[in-house]
Amino acid sequence: MPRSTSTSADVSDARNELAGRLRELRRAAGLTGQQLAQVLSWQPSKVSKIEHAKQTPSDDDIRTWCRAASAEQDTESLIAALHTLESRHAEWRRLLRGGLASFQDHHARDEEPGTIFRGFCPVYVPGLLQTPEYARARFIESAHQFGHRQDIDSAVAARMRRQEILTRPGKKFRIVITEATLSYTLCSPEVMLGQIGKLISFSMLPNVRLGVIPFDTFCAVAPQHGFWLRDEDLVTVETFSAELNLAQPPEIELYTKVFETLALAASYERKARTLLNDALETVADRLRASEQS
Missing domain, CATH: 1.10.260.40 (lambda repressor-like DNA-binding domains)
Structure with a gap:
């Protein structure tokens, strides 16, 4: 790997x-x-x-x-x-020089020509499926690391505009997350409740196939890091320091194979929504416990 x-x-x-x-x-x-x-x-x-x-x-x-x-x-x-x-090595500080909102608009332009998007996100909810509140939490985290705190509001708005691509004709999305994604405490319980509810809604869109890999399912490939495949011509990998854009055929072939292997381990439709509803109950219990303490 x-x-x-x-x-x-x-x-x-x-x-x-x-x-x-x-x-x-x-x-x-x-x-x-x-x-x-x-x-x-x-x-x-x-x-x-x-x-x-x-x-x-x-x-x-x-x-x-x-x-x-x-x-x-x-x-x-x-x-x-x-x-x-x-x-392949575009440093985050350089990418974010124009601000968080500008970076979101840049991604939106890059997504325009794509028709099939495949994403694997093992830790956090992918940007295309985030609620405004969850997106804000992610941008605040980024701001702590790289600065650019002044445009968080506009960055959230730009990310929400990016989600318009989900309703455009001819665009298809295959997105796989892990059950761990639903369990990490990366935002407040209130925000996570809304986010999981939104994922349930997104899972019902006809052009979005959302899969969840359960904790107890064997993974033939370890979920080491997240990545996106755009059609058959680009792989994007985000690290702590940079965004890697991989365009060579062997790299695309490898990541396609990895995605398909991970996708086989995921649950979809009703089974996925069962996992989402279970996570919803867990977060709700966490919220009630915090309110009572």
Whole structure:
């Protein structure tokens, strides 16, 4: 399984891997670095920097490199690797520079072209299914970590606007959460009561298939971290420090397999709503106990 945390080492490894693939193509073509530079009309130092991961090549650099090495068949996969490298580690502080609301609007624009969304959320209720009160609790948590406390109201409003996608024709959602998601104390009992009630409503939408993995169900894949699949072209993974956008076919294939395995462990429709109602009773008991103490 891929590591669930992103560090600068992850990005460095990906950059070194790309550099190594380009270096092997040159060698397979029987060219020295000096000879490749002459063919491409580059300074020899540019070839050296690219091969030692000191300089990131452009799309055109990769195209001309592959052409010179008679390896045009590798062009698209190398460009895909480059694009994944460029986008895979987007630090939260940079993403949130425009504010929490701006970030929600950014996600809404990214979701526009999608038709099938598959999400796995083992810890908290996914944003597309949150109530305003639950969303506020999540944004307050984010504000404690990254700042941007001034626009929590507008961020909540933006997240609620994002939920309009749930009612648009042609959009389908398969979302799997765990029973633990319903048990963690990440907000007040009053807020959680409303949130679970909303999940029950969402589970009845014709284009939303909501699954809940019960505590006592065997999981063939450990629910290590949450992620989203958009169609067949993008995986998004959120960590404490960053958002990873994975676009290479092997990564998408792996996460698709993981999602389908987790989805098989989930309960749906009436069984899911039974779990939701049981959680509702548990939270209600917790609320009554707190009021009596």
